[in-house]
Amino acid sequence: MDDIAILGVGMHPWGKWGRNFVEYGEKAARDALTDAEVGWDEIQFVSGANSVRCGYPGYVSASTFANALGFTGCQLASSYAACASGATALSIARAQILSGVCDVALVVGAESTPKGFFAPNAGERHEDPDWLRFHLVGATNPTYFALYARRRMELYGDTSEDFAAVKVKNSRHGVFNPNARYTKEYDVDDIANSPMVADPLRLLEICATSDGGAALVVSSLEWAASRGVDNPVRVSGISTVSPTYPNSVIELPYLASDSWAAAGDETMTFKDNIAARAYEEASVSPEDLDFAEVYDLSSAYELDWYEHIGLCERGDAAKLLRAGDTALGGRIPVNPSGGLGAFGEAVPAQAIAQVCEMVWQLRGEAGHRQVEGAKVGLSINHGMFGHGSSVICTR
Amino acid sequence: MAAVEGLFTLDSDEPRLIGGRARSRGSYFFPKSLAGSDPACLGDEIEEVLLSRTGELWSYTTGEYAPPAPYVIPGDEFEPYVVAAVRLAEENLVVLGQVVEGVSVEDLSVGMEMELVIDVLYSDEEHDYLVWKWAPVGTSENGEQ
Structure with missing residues (x-):
């Protein structure tokens, strides 16, 4: 797969601002254009990552953001793919660029979130797994995160202290991030003293829901060169694959896993598939990574990712963590941005924010959270109904 | 009455979940309406089955x-x-x-x-x-x- 260039990045700081999501997206877009030294009137295509929590303007995000910046007659596409929405919007922009439909595009996602648990759409919908799991079981998102966490404790001997240590690490990283929502450094006692939400996970270990916005200006390598940008950060791989049947892990929001009675193998899971496709597209292997931005929906969830992206064998993630390998200054820092632990989740903006962090890291502009000499980064996430994504950036 | 009909039996001694099974492939689904995630079941007949208790x-x-x-x-x-x-x-x-x-x-x-x-x-x-x-x-x- 050919690469495209990332010319500019921008973010609206994460928080619980309670304002119109369009403001966040517009601010992020303007910052990305300024960073890229590209005029809004030069953008030929806007790829929007939709919000399902901000009414109709959220469903037509590309048009909404283009309107906020001023309608210029550029091409638009709006898409939704749960947590993978931002990477999906980027993949559409890449396809437009590589097929020659456009040279330069803007990718934007933003959201304003309600307080508390994410809830399904209203109505009596007996065929909707998302509705059924709340109504019949009271299974919230943290229910699933906790089931995975407990499974790690049983299978691999991970402890509550290991999970807390993930949060401690990410909070140390987040201190250095001006766009993070939580910039307090937590210690293990803070976490142990926070209320239990879904045993064994406590409040400080579960990703909050946040407001935020993020944007990218991307172009063909030729267009970048024509602007004098000869060594841009490149998008080298994007994965937006579906799960492969049978996936033995019970995924959000289903009441049951796939059955592997007929098909046998339980070793490959959805999370493995997402990473594998990104590595393949980018012709990169786990040993090549200098850092990773992974979706720490819970503290324990980050450990799952170490294994699924190939940083270690299945079951060895806590060893990496305990050795300090995944902290800034370690062998392979994970979530130098502070991750979702420091940000919370603003769904359509989050995968784009992960790419923003990769760009700052690969340009050497990440300040106190800089991974020295970073050349290759991977971001990855995983959402509801079999949507997940991964992006590999190189320079 | 069942909170949602069609997902389980109300037999008080031996209640069972109602799932789907692809007749020739043999894979199971719950609920039955989610049958189809196995690509090998394309065109296979999905029968209603009672799952293990x-x-x-x-x-x-x-x-x-x-x-x-x-x-x-x-x-x-x-x-x-x-x-x-x-x-x-x-x-x-x-x-x-x-x-x-x-x-x-x-x-x-x-x-x-x-x-x-x-x-x-x-x-x-x-x-x-x-x-x-x-x-x-x-x-x-x-x-x-």
Whole structure:
């Protein structure tokens, strides 16, 4: 797969601002254009990552953001793919660029979130797994995160202290991030003293829901060169694959896993598939990574990712963590941005924010959270109904 | 009455989940309406089957805070509950469900034998709305040994 260039990045700081999501997206877009030294009137295509929590303007995000910046007659596409929405919007922009439909595009996602648990759409919908799991079981998102966490404790001997240590690490990283929502450094006692939400996970270990916005200006390598940008950060791989049947892990929001009675193998899971496709597209292997931005929906969830992206064998993630390998200054820092632990989740903006962090890291502009000499980064996430994504950036 | 029709039987002694099975491929689904995730089942006939009543505890957790609607808080005040994911013996399907009242996480361990029971999810003036729940084998519905 050919690469495209990332010319500019921008973010609206994460928080619980309670304002119109369009403001966040517009601010992020303007910052990305300024960073890229590209005029809004030069953008030929806007790829929007939709919000399902901000009414109709959220469903037509590309048009909404283009309107906020001023309608210029550029091409638009709006898409939704749960947590993978931002990477999906980027993949559409890449396809437009590589097929020659456009040279330069803007990718934007933003959201304003309600307080508390994410809830399904209203109505009596007996065929909707998302509705059924709340109504019949009271299974919230943290229910699933906790089931995975407990499974790690049983299978691999991970402890509550290991999970807390993930949060401690990410909070140390987040201190250095001006766009993070939580910039307090937590210690293990803070976490142990926070209320239990879904045993064994406590409040400080579960990703909050946040407001935020993020944007990218991307172009063909030729267009970048024509602007004098000869060594841009490149998008080298994007994965937006579906799960492969049978996936033995019970995924959000289903009441049951796939059955592997007929098909046998339980070793490959959805999370493995997402990473594998990104590595393949980018012709990169786990040993090549200098850092990773992974979706720490819970503290324990980050450990799952170490294994699924190939940083270690299945079951060895806590060893990496305990050795300090995944902290800034370690062998392979994970979530130098502070991750979702420091940000919370603003769904359509989050995968784009992960790419923003990769760009700052690969340009050497990440300040106190800089991974020295970073050349290759991977971001990855995983959402509801079999949507997940991964992006590999190189320079 | 069932809180949602068509997902489980109301047989008080031997309640079962109602799933789907691809006739020639042999893969199982729950609920039956989700049949189709196995690409090898394309065109296969999906028959309705009653799933195993017992299985191994795959994982478990608690709900310490009240979930949003459409969860209905039974009674006047929210009480924390336990959720289990149980791997059905025959079908190798991991199925979620609440655990019967009176069983705490301290009573559970991964791998233990669990069985399906029918219990009240919530009530209004006219009906008890019923659902499947998981109970450690040998535990009665009200959680007493």
